[in-house]
Amino acid sequence: MQIAGIKIKSRAVMAPMAGITDFAFRSIVAEYGAGLVTSELLSANAIVRGSEKTIMMLPRPDEPGPVAAQIFGADPEIMREAAMIVSRSSCQIIDINFGCPVKKVTKCGAGAAALKDIKTAGRIAAAVVNSTDKPVTAKIRSGWGAESVNAIEMAKTMEDAGVDAITIHARTAAQGYSGEADWELISEVARRVNIPVIGNGDIDSPETAVEKLWSAGCDFVMIGRAALGAPWIFRQFNELCSTGSYGKISNSEIAAVILRQMEMMTGLYGERNAARKMRTRLGYYTRGLTGAARFRKAVTKLESARELEELVTGFLLEKQVSATYGGTG
Numbered sequence: 554m555q556i557a558g559i560k561i562k563s564r565a566v567m568a569p570m571a572g573i574t575d576f577a578f579r580s581i582v583a584e585y586g587a588g589l590v591t592s593e594l595l596s597a598n599a600i601v602r603g604s605e606k607t608i609m610m611l612p613r614p615d616e617p618g619p620v621a622a623q624i625f626g627a628d629p630e631i632m633r634e635a636a637m638i639v640s641r642s643s644c645q646i647i648d649i650n651f652g653c654p655v656k657k658v659t660k661c662g663a664g665a666a667a668l669k670d671i672k673t674a675g676r677i678a679a680a681v682v683n684s685t686d687k688p689v690t691a692k693i694r695s696g697w698g699a700e701s702v703n704a705i706e707m708a709k710t711m712e713d714a715g716v717d718a719i720t721i722h723a724r725t726a727a728q729g730y731s732g733e734a735d736w737e738l739i740s741e742v743a744r745r746v747n748i749p750v751i752g753n754g755d756i757d758s759p760e761t762a763v764e765k766l767w768s769a770g771c772d773f774v775m776i777g778r779a780a781l782g783a784p785w786i787f788r789q790f791n792e793l794c795s796t797g798s799y800g801k802i803s804n805s806e807i808a809a810v811i812l813r814q815m816e817m818m819t820g821l822y823g824e825r826n827a828a829r830k831m832r833t834r835l836g837y838y839t840r841g842l843t844g845a846a847r848f849r850k851a852v853t854k855l856e857s858a859r860e861l862e863e864l865v866t867g868f869l870l871e872k873q874v875s876a877t878y879g880g881t882g
């Protein structure tokens with residue numbers, strides 16, 4: 554499968570997630586076989602202003618990729634300038650965010666607010682497409698509200714503007730994350746445009762990913778929240794597609810992923826900030842495991858890599874050893 558000549562090795566791709574899809578997490582999910590990863594959403598204004606913090610969040614040459622850089626903005630001219638700058642980074646694709654429902658973003662007309670003004674959204678997309686040789690994708694929602702579902706019109710406008718693929722998170726901006734994603738709508742969008750369609754919303758297992766991919770007839774599925782504590786979901790999806798079943802993850806592999814993420818995040822943010830950011834991540838990684846509540850309580854004060862290693866080893870590895878011996882003896 555391809556998006557405008559970029560080889561996408563899996564039909565499951567990682568969702569862009571602010572505060573989550575940094576270089577460390579992107580590398581991990583890409584190594585687990587995600588077809589495509591995307592940066593956190595980046596403000597076009599900040600890029601054009603030369604904000605160091607935002608520039609640091611751009612894709613890097615040393616990531617496995619393929620990787621997209623996601624930008625948001627309301628002004629076609631600023632988006633054009635930002636896309637030119639982003640183009641010079643190591644991204645293979647530029648993605649435009651037309652789906653963010655957060656007030657800070659929509660109050661300026663960016664993100665999902667573009668769904669209220671499709672004409673301007675089309676001008677923004679055309680400006681970005683014309684500013685770069687790299688493929689351009691757009692991520693949309695179903696519409697602004699229940700009374701104004703316009704994903705098909707929006708998708709066609711994107712196609713006319715020269716966008717190479719479209720992702721649809723099939724909820725309205727008003728819904729936020731409530732209710733269920735409307736996969737019928739994804740299916741309809743896939744039938745109505747001639748560019749690849751990436752369906753997104755509520756995929757919670759490798760089985761659901763396969764089921765949604767085939768039932769909606771879209772080209773790719775995008776996984777967000779389910780990958781937060783299970784980046785290996787992409788390996789499992791790929792195995793399921795090729796062999797009809799997949800292997801479970803062992804506690805020792807979970808521990809190794811956590812420690813590697815901490816190591817990479819230390820490189821990005823420094824040890825103490827990395828440890829603090831890891832606190833919530835550890836909650837995702839241990840969700841559903843016996844004793845996780847106690848473990849989560851223990852990590853609320855996490856400050857260093859050494860503490861993390863001790864806690865993770867104690868919780869995931871020693872418990873596993875005792876469970877093994879408990880089971881056999």
Ligand SMILES: Cc1cc2nc3c(=O)[nH]c(=O)nc-3n(C[C@H](O)[C@H](O)[C@H](O)COP(=O)(O)O)c2cc1C
Pocket residue numbers: 568569570571572573592593594623650652653692722753754755756775776777778779
């Ligand atoms: C914490 C969080 C951060 C997100 N950040 C972004 C973002 O930066 N850009 C974007 O397009 N979507 C963002 N999203 C939306 C996801 O990409 C995705 O569309 C949504 O979570 C639905 O997919 P899921 O049901 O698989 O999680 C975010 C979602 C969450 C939960």
